[in-house]
Amino acid sequence: MDLEIDYGAVFKALVAPLLLLTPDFVVVAVNDSYLKVTGRRRADLLGRRFFTVFPGNPNALNDPDMQGADCLRASLERVVATGERDTMTLQRYDIEASGSPGAFEERYWSTINMPVLGPDGEVKLIIHRSEEVTGFLQLLRRSGEHGLISARAEVEALEADVYVRARELQDLNERLQQAHRQQRQTTSALRETIERERRFVFDASHDLRNPITGLLTELEVALSEPDTGLQQILHKLLRGAERLDDIVADLLELARLDTATPAATEPVDLGRLVVEELERRTLTTTVLVRLDQQVVVHASRIRLARLLANLLANAERHTTTVIEIIVTTVPPDAVLEVIDDGPGIAPADRERVFERLYRLDDACRQDPGGSGLGLPIAREIAESYGGHLHAADHPTGARFVLNLPLAA
Numbered sequence: 001m002d003l004e005i006d007y008g009a010v011f012k013a014l015v016a017p018l019l020l021l022t023p024d025f026v027v028v029a030v031n032d033s034y035l036k037v038t039g040r041r042r043a044d045l046l047g048r049r050f051f052t053v054f055p056g057n058p059n060a061l062n063d064p065d066m067q068g069a070d071c072l073r074a075s076l077e078r079v080v081a082t083g084e085r086d087t088m089t090l091q092r093y094d095i096e097a098s099g100s101p102g103a104f105e106e107r108y109w110s111t112i113n114m115p116v117l118g119p120d121g122e123v124k125l126i127i128h129r130s131e132e133v134t135g136f137l138q139l140l141r142r143s144g145e146h147g148l149i150s151a152r153a154e155v156e157a158l159e160a161d162v163y164v165r166a167r168e169l170q171d172l173n174e175r176l177q178q179a180h181r182q183q184r185q186t187t188s189a190l191r192e193t194i195e196r197e198r199r200f201v202f203d204a205s206h207d208l209r210n211p212i213t214g215l216l217t218e219l220e221v222a223l224s225e226p227d228t229g230l231q232q233i234l235h236k237l238l239r240g241a242e243r244l245d246d247i248v249a250d251l252l253e254l255a256r257l258d259t260a261t262p263a264a265t266e267p268v269d270l271g272r273l274v275v276e277e278l279e280r281r282t283l284t285t286t287v288l289v290r291l292d293q294q295v296v297v298h299a300s301r302i303r304l305a306r307l308l309a310n311l312l313a314n315a316e317r318h319t320t321t322v323i324e325i326i327v328t329t330v331p332p333d334a335v336l337e338v339i340d341d342g343p344g345i346a347p348a349d350r351e352r353v354f355e356r357l358y359r360l361d362d363a364c365r366q367d368p369g370g371s372g373l374g375l376p377i378a379r380e381i382a383e384s385y386g387g388h389l390h391a392a393d394h395p396t397g398a399r400f401v402l403n404l405p406l407a408a
Helices: 007-013 032-038 068-082 134-143 148-224 230-259 270-280 301-318 361-366 374-384
Strands: 018-021 027-030 108-117 123-132 266-269 286-291 296-299 322-330 333-340 388-392 399-405
Touching: 007 148, 018 032, 032 123, 068 108, 068 123, 108 148, 123 148, 148 230, 266 270, 266 301, 270 286, 270 301, 270 322, 270 333, 296 301, 296 399, 301 322, 301 333, 301 374, 301 399, 374 388, 374 399
Parallel strands: 286 322
Antiparallel strands: 018 027, 018 123, 108 123, 266 296, 322 333, 333 399, 388 399
8 A cells, every 4th residue: 555645744844944935935834943943933934025034134234244145045046047956155144033123143054945846847936944053163163273173073974964954855855746746647637537427428418318309209290190000100119218228228337337346257258158149149140250169267247248249239230241259369368359341440440439429420320329338338347357358450340359367
C-alpha cells in the first residue's frame, strides 16, 4: 500500500528554518524552526509582506556592511526572474526585537532562496531558508588566531550541515512538484470520466427514445385506422419491444460490469463454448470453425458466452458470405478469433468501435437496429478476467481477437 505523506506536516517539522513566499514576497507558510529563530508567532507572519514584518535597520542605511534587507530583496527578485536557486553570501540582517518597536538586534544569516515552479515553468512560490549564524561569528571574533583551527572545524561542520539541509529542501521541492502534477492528472482524469459519462447518458437516452417513439407511432396508427391489419401492427410492436429490451439488457450488463466484482470463475474450454453457442444460435450465414482442443481459461462461462454471442452478432450483421471462428493458443494466452468478410474496419476506427454507443456510418446504414453496446461489453468482460479484445488487421472484413490467460 502506498504511504500517503502529509507534506504540510513534513514542512512544519523540518529542522531548517523555512518560509514560503509568493512571487511578490507575501508569507504563505512558515515552519516552527523559523518562528523559533526569529522570535515571532505564526500570526505575525502569515499573509504579510516579508519586508513589512522584517524591515531593514534604519540606523544602518549608510553602513555598507549592514545592507542585508536590500541584498535579500535582490536575491528574491533574481529567483523570480530566472526561476533558479540563489545562494546568498553571509549577510548581516538586523531584526527588530519582538515587543520592542524600533529596537534592532544584530543578526547574521546564511540564506538560500529556491523556486517552486508551476506546470507552465513560472515561479509559483519561493522557499526561503535562512540559518542564523550570529553566535558562530561572535565565537570567531572572540577566538581570534588562537582559536582559528577550532573555528575552521566549526565552519566545515556548518557547511556540511547546510549541504544536508539544502538537500532536504531540494527533495521537499521535488516531492511538492510531483504531488502537484499527480493532483492535476487526477483532476483531468475525473473531468474526462464525468464528460464521458455525461455523453453516455445522453446517447443512451437517445437510443431508448427511438424504439419508444416507434411503439407510440404504431399504437397511434392502430387507434386512428381501425381497419389496419392487427397482426401486422402486433408484429411491428413486438420487434420494437424486443429492440427496447435488447438495449435495456445491454445497459444493465454495462452497469454490472462497472459496479460489480467479476462473477465466480470456473475452467472454461473455449472450443466447447464455441460449439455450444453455435448449436444454440440460428445463423443465416456459413460458419467455418478451426478449434484446437483443451484450450482452457478461468472465467465465468455465462460471461464468456455473452462475449462470444456479441462477437457473432456483430459478424453476422456485417458479413457477406462467411464467418470464421478460430480457437488456438499463443502461450501464455488462449486466443479466440471471429472473422467476417464484410466491409471491414478502417485502422482509425478500430479503437473507436469499443466506445460505448459508437457506431460506424456503414453499420448504421446496414443495421439501424444495432445499439453500439455489444463490442464495449465484450471488451469489458475480457478485461475483467485479465484479457484483452481488439480489432486486428485482416485482408478482407473485420477480425476480432480475444486474448485470455491460459488456465494453469
